Amino acid sequence: MGDGGKRKLRAKLLARLINGKIKLSVDYSVGEIMKDLELELGITLLYMQALKAREYVRVLVMGRPMDQYKILSWMCAVIVRGNADLRAYVELDGCRFKRMFVAYGACLNGFILGSKKMVFVDGTHLSGPYEGTLLAALALGANNHIFELAYAVEGGNK
Amino acid sequence: MQLRGGTNEDWLWFLTQLHECLGGMEPVVMSDRGNGLLTGVLAVFGKENHAYCVRHVMENFLEQAVKLGI
Numbered sequence: 038m039g040d041g042g043k044r045k046l047r048a049k050l051l052a053r054l055i056n057g058k059i060k061l062s063v064d065y066s067v068g069e070i071m072k073d074l075e076l077e078l079g080i081t082l083l084y085m086q087a088l089k090a091r092e093y094v095r096v097l098v099m100g101r102p103m104d105q106y107k108i109l110s111w112m113c114a115v116i117v118r119g120n121a122d123l124r125a126y127v128e129l130d131g132c133r134f135k136r137m138f139v140a141y142g143a144c145l146n147g148f149i150l151g152s153k154k155m156v157f158v159d160g161t162h163l164s165g166p167y168e169g170t171l172l173a174a175l176a177l178g179a180n181n182h183i184f185e186l187a188y189a190v191e192g193g194n195k
Numbered sequence: 196m197q198l199r200g201g202t203n204e205d206w207l208w209f210l211t212q213l214h215e216c217l218g219g220m221e222p223v224v225m226s227d228r229g230n231g232l233l234t235g236v237l238a239v240f241g242k243e244n245h246a247y248c249v250r251h252v253m254e255n256f257l258e259q260a261v262k263l264g265i
Binding site: 172 | 202205210217223227229232246
């Protein structure tokens, strides 16, 4: 327990050091954290230490990932209100996130009016604390550019 | 691509939603011949509207071929 407490303290201290930088750029990588701290303060960190500090600050800056799932329904309702043809909804399984679907009206209209009549679908696994799958449908525009149609996110098993 | 169990239903759901959004249009669906996609596209868009991605098919074929030691 004592050791765990020490580690947590260190993560907190480190978090204070890198707090400002993460606020500036969310993608501040673990490697950069290690390099910057070594150059500026002469502290050599293990990868895991830097990673833990970064996760700690991310929670401080952006809130817990869990809480971000909570505002999904609200976000869907808001974007639907602002865009007439948009379809976006979240399905819940009890209180748990099950899946969500988003298709922008402009993309759908563009596809119906002026794209090649082909849809490309594929899925990919998501990383991060809750995992899950991202399903996407794309089309090719009139000048062979990628034209996004719709995407869905399936909740993972966690 | 190997997806976890239960994804057949997820694909079916996604494709049904997509089909609804397109309002009666029947586009050709390109896919990588994944398990869920094969059954899903067959059910929603029909077999005649399903095309396979050559690149994916080739990759899967080579993978299987290597496994079998050909």
